[in-house]
Amino acid sequence: MNDDLPAQLRRLGLSPQEAAIYLTMLRTGRTSASGLAAQLDWRPEEAERCLGRLIGIGLAAQFGTDGTEAAPVDPAIALDHLSHTRVAELRQAHCSALNAYRDYRRSVHPQATEDLVEVVTGGGIADRILQVERAAESDVLRFDSPPYHIPAGANPTELRNLERGVEYRVVYSRSAVENRVYYTTNIQPCIASGEHARVLPTVPVKLTVFDRRIAIVSMSFVEAEVNDSLLVVRPSSLLSALTGLFESAWRSAFPMHLSDRVPPALRPLHVRILELLGTGVTDDAIAQLLGISRRTLSRNLEHLNHRAGTSTRFQLALYAVRNGWI
Numbered sequence: 001m002n003d004d005l006p007a008q009l010r011r012l013g014l015s016p017q018e019a020a021i022y023l024t025m026l027r028t029g030r031t032s033a034s035g036l037a038a039q040l041d042w043r044p045e046e047a048e049r050c051l052g053r054l055i056g057i058g059l060a061a062q063f064g065t066d067g068t069e070a071a072p073v074d075p076a077i078a079l080d081h082l083s084h085t086r087v088a089e090l091r092q093a094h095c096s097a098l099n100a101y102r103d104y105r106r107s108v109h110p111q112a113t114e115d116l117v118e119v120v121t122g123g124g125i126a127d128r129i130l131q132v133e134r135a136a137e138s139d140v141l142r143f144d145s146p147p148y149h150i151p152a153g154a155n156p157t158e159l160r161n162l163e164r165g166v167e168y169r170v171v172y173s174r175s176a177v178e179n180r181v182y183y184t185t186n187i188q189p190c191i192a193s194g195e196h197a198r199v200l201p202t203v204p205v206k207l208t209v210f211d212r213r214i215a216i217v218s219m220s221f222v223e224a225e226v227n228d229s230l231l232v233v234r235p236s237s238l239l240s241a242l243t244g245l246f247e248s249a250w251r252s253a254f255p256m257h258l259s260d261r262v263p264p265a266l267r268p269l270h271v272r273i274l275e276l277l278g279t280g281v282t283d284d285a286i287a288q289l290l291g292i293s294r295r296t297l298s299r300n301l302e303h304l305n306h307r308a309g310t311s312t313r314f315q316l317a318l319y320a321v322r323n324g325w326i
Contacts, residue, residue, distance in 0.1 A: 012082040013089075017042075021050040022059055022072065030063055030071040057082065118232040125230055126150050129208075129216060132232070133157050136166050136210045141246045143203035145173035154185045159193050168195040171246070171253045173203045177276070178285045191256065198253030207242055215242050270304055273297070277317045 009019040024039055025031060037047035051070055054060040058078035060070045120128045129150060133140070134157055158168060168190065177183055177199055191197050206218035215233040233239050256275055266274075269290070276286045287297040305311055308319040 012079060013085060014082075015050070015053075017046065018050045018053055021047065022054055025054075025060060025070070025072045030069055032069045116234055116236045116238065118234075119229055120232060121229040128230070128232065130157060132210055132214060132216060133161070133208075136161055138211050139167040139169070140211075141207075141209040141243065141250075142168070142170045143173075143205060143207040143246065143249070144170050144176050145203045145206050146175055146179070155190060158190055158195070162190070162193045162195060169246075169250060170195055170197050171203055171249050172197060172199045172256065174199060174201050174281055177256075177289075178281050180289050183289050187256075197256040198250060199256050200249060200253045204245060204249065205242075207246065209239070209243050209246060212239075212243055215239050217242070269300060273300055273304065274316075274320055277313055277320070283313070 006016070006019045006023060009022065010016060014022065020040060021036055024036055028035070028039070033048040033051045034044050036042070036051060037044040040047065051060065055062060055070060059072060059075055061073045063069045063071060140158075140161070162168060170190070172187065177187065187197065207215060209215045213235055217231040217233060233242065269292075272290055273286065276289060281289070283297055283301075284294060287294045290297070301313060301316070305316055308316055310316045310319050
């Protein structure tokens with residue numbers, strides 16, 4: 001028998017005594033409350049009470065003409081009921097904790113609007129960002145631009161979220177894409193894992209919206225020098241406006257990854273070059289991001305222009321868009 005079963009049963013809502021009765025019944029089969037009391041060295045009324053609880057939730061059934069005996073039954077329905085009950089209890093506890101915290105905030109700042117907007121400063125910023133992102137359930141919308149409160153490297157939290165089905169749509173600023181370390185360790189792995197990415201010369205604000213129910217607004221370069229803080233925005237007209245701002249920018253931004261209509265004969269390097277052409281970064285920046293020389297980039301651009309029948313990088317990017325590559 002699984003040694004961890006008593007702990008698992010307690011997690012589902014059984015008391016230690018009820019779990020002990022159930023495990024004893026699994027070993028002995030059909031028995032009575034007095035028989036269980038004798039085996040466990042309990043008072044008969046205690047065994048009778050626990051057995052009655054197991055019968056009540058469907059983990060045991062009564063037998064015999066007088067119903068004094070019981071035996072364990074298929075636990076599927078009962079365990080489903082217990083798990084749903086525990087989920088409901090956890091949700092109620094979650095709501096109670098949130099309500100208690102909001103009452104506390106109102107008592108400290110009765111005239112403030114912290115139910116809608118919270119200011120986080122200093123050392124608590126990175127922890128709050130990670131806390132909110134780990135709790136994302138369905139979708140994340142983001143304007144990505146330096147500076148970063150979390151070191152500008154890999155984002156394992158996003159990768160885990162993508163793996164469990166959370167959708168990410170990110171609009172990068174050109175300055176984010178031009179950062180070779182950030183492009184290589186963060187942007188590329190996230191796109192490869194399913195992130196939908198686009199780019200603009202600049203983004204209007206540093207913003208992330210989680211599940212359309214909470215947003216984080218960070219400071220720009222200039223603001224961060226004066227006030228290192230972020231705003232946590234909860235459901236309100238402000239949150240709706242920020243979400244609308246993202247959707248408007250998303251529609252006008254340039255995709256950073258190619259569609260499945262790109263010719264399969266293109267070399268991987270050519271695909272990477274096409275991905276970066278639309279970002280607006282310079283040829284020198286593209287060469288640096290790809291780890292190739294300026295001359296190698298020019299030679300590959302000539303090859304792509306020849307294939308597309310174009311003569312400039314702008315015409316090449318336009319051709320890629322019109323032909324559904326991007």
